Amino acid sequence: MPAIVVLVKNVPDTWSTKTLNPDYTLHREGVDEVIDEINEYAVEQALRIKEANPGFEVVALTAGPSRAQEALRKALAMGADRAILLSDDALAGSDVLGTAWALTNAINAVGDVQLIVTGNASSDGAMGALPGILAEYRQIPSLTNLLSVSVADGVVSGVKDAPEGTYELRANLPALISVTEKTDKPRFPNFKGIMAAxxxxxTVLDVAAIGVAAENVGLAHAATAVTAASERPSRDGGEMVYTDGAERIYQFLTDEKLI
Structure with a gap:
C-alpha cells in the first residue's frame, strides 16, 4: 500500500524553561515534552490527503528516546494508521545532517512512500533545514512552506508562502512537502481515537535495523558544532508615551539613525 510518511517530534513544552547541557545540546531530561505544534498541522494535512485519495496509509515517524512515543500516540489518536520510533543511543546529539540521514533510511523501511509531510521548522531547533536536506538525500522534489496542499492523479500541488508573496507549485510523486501553521487547523482526537492510540x-527500530552506521550520526560525528552560547538579554518594559507622541517617536528614530 502506498504510504504518506508524516514526521513528528517530541519537544519541550512552549512554557517550559529551556536550558543547555555542557555540550550545548538542549537539556530534555525531566522537562515536560509534547508533540511539536507544527507537527499537528503536518498530521492534519497527511490525513486530509489520505481522505481525498483512498488507498494511502498514513505512517507517523519520529526519532528520539522512548518517551518520544508520546508524539507518535498523538498522531495515532488524530488518525494515523501506524507509527515508527527510531531510537538508538548512537543518535544522541545528531546535527541536522545526521538526523536527516537517519530519517531517510528509516523511511526506506516503510515501503512504498509516495509523500513525506513535515512541518516547516521545529520549535526547539527552529532551523527549518531538515525538509530540504531530506529531499536532497532522497533526490525527490520538495515543496516547502505551503499554505495549502492537494494531491490528485499522482501530482502534489500547493501554495508556497514567501516573504515576497505566494507561489503555486506542483510536482510529481514521490515528493516531500512542509507546511506552516497557516494550513488547516489540526483536528481534535476523539475518545475512540485516544483509546486506540x-x-x-x-514499531521500534535502531540504527542497525535501518542500515545506518553509528559513525555517521551522533554528536561526536556531527558536521556542525555549537562552540559558544549565551542567555538572551532580558527585555525591559520600554517607554510609555502619553503626550507629544509623534514628536517623541520622530526624535527617537532620528537618535537611533533610523531615519
Missing part, C-alpha cells in the same frame, strides 16, 4: 503497538 494508547493500545496501539509502535
Amino acid at each position: 494508547k493500545k496501539a503497538e509502535i
